[in-house]
Amino acid sequence: MEELHTNLATEQRFRRESWWQIVFPVVFTSVLMIAVTIVIIALGGVQGLSAAADYAFVFLFFVFAVLAVTTAAAFIGLAYAFIRLILVIPPYAFKAQLFMKQVYEKTDEATDKVAQQVIAVRSRAAGVDALRNHLDPDTDNTTLEEIKVNGRGTELKTS
Numbered sequence: 001m002e003e004l005h006t007n008l009a010t011e012q013r014f015r016r017e018s019w020w021q022i023v024f025p026v027v028f029t030s031v032l033m034i035a036v037t038i039v040i041i042a043l044g045g046v047q048g049l050s051a052a053a054d055y056a057f058v059f060l061f062f063v064f065a066v067l068a069v070t071t072a073a074a075f076i077g078l079a080y081a082f083i084r085l086i087l088v089i090p091p092y093a094f095k096a097q098l099f100m101k102q103v104y105e106k107t108d109e110a111t112d113k114v115a116q117q118v119i120a121v122r123s124r125a126a127g128v129d130a131l132r133n134h135l136d137p138d139t140d141n142t143t144l145e146e147i148k149v150n151g152r153g154t155e156l157k158t159s
Contacts (some may be wrong), residue, residue, distance in 0.1 A: 080138045 035050075037049070040052050044051070
């Protein structure tokens with residue numbers, strides 16, 4: 001199996017960028033939040049922490065309220081669009097249904113014609129076999145039903 005050769009300079013640059021763009025902001029924000037929590041507890045006690053938690057809850061509530069209103073507006077818009085489509089679609093659906101009915105009828109007619117030809121050929125072949133057996137009863141009695149068609153041609157089976 002082939003080994004993947006990496007460019008050492010590119011890999012080092014990627015690691016440095018991922019540190020500054022991903023790891024450092026997460027660690028810095030976590031340390032900052034822990035520090036702010038400690039300062040709030042030290043300066044305001046439990047009541048200060050409770051007030052900060054209340055403000056944080058209100059901030060998160062507004063963020064989620066905006067998301068909820070946006071989602072509700074999207075659902076209402078989709079419902080309205082579907083209602084409008086239901087009013088517009090039935091005539092086109094009826095036209096599509098009529099077209100599919102025509103396709104079915106034409107296909108049914110074509111398969112009936114093919115089946116009639118197959119039945120006619122088989123009945124004529126059976127009549128020829130019956131006539132041949134009647135005229136020459138000493139034949140090997142190979143019928144057209146006993147002919148097997150495979151990918152290389154025909155193969156006669158005798159009884």
